[in-house]
Amino acid sequence: MAVAGGARAEAGFRRGPSDDRKSSRMIKVTFTDSQGTARTVEAQEGSTVMETALRNSVPGIDAECGGACACATCHVYVAPEWFEIVGKPSQIEEDMLDFAFEVRPTSRLSCQIKVTPALDGLAVMTPGKQG
Numbered sequence: 001m002a003v004a005g006g007a008r009a010e011a012g013f014r015r016g017p018s019d020d021r022k023s024s025r026m027i028k029v030t031f032t033d034s035q036g037t038a039r040t041v042e043a044q045e046g047s048t049v050m051e052t053a054l055r056n057s058v059p060g061i062d063a064e065c066g067g068a069c070a071c072a073t074c075h076v077y078v079a080p081e082w083f084e085i086v087g088k089p090s091q092i093e094e095d096m097l098d099f100a101f102e103v104r105p106t107s108r109l110s111c112q113i114k115v116t117p118a119l120d121g122l123a124v125m126t127p128g129k130q131g
């Protein structure tokens with residue numbers, strides 16, 4: 001794939017002031033805790049929602065297994081309006097969710113949610129307690 005460099009001008013490329021040099025897109029994710037405190041952070045495409053939480057010191061995500069879908073301490077509730085876009089858990093994740101506290105229909109393990117541009121604006125709630 002050709003990468004446009006410097007002053008190279010090609011038909012069809014829009015000249016603009018901004019962000020041709022961004023290699024990955026920043027995507028916003030909002031975490032709201034059980035007390036109602038919301039934190040909106042930037043997530044990197046390709047990382048997971050759990051990694052995003054840890055990187056930004058979002059409380060309420062323990063992630064004891066480091067993202068191996070083996071602990072259920074990264075449990076979140078996906079906002080209802082986002083659940084269809086995020087999608088359902090895999091069978092393995094569903095089995096692991098049995099070990100999470102207070103599971104709801106929109107529960108997911110945040111280490112299993114990959115950040116994509118389609119998730120820009122994603123809202124999740126962290127439970128009152130984890131494993």
Ligand code: FES
Pocket residue numbers: 050062063064065066067068069070071072073074096109110111112
């Ligand atoms: Fe352990 Fe997600 S970090 S299941």
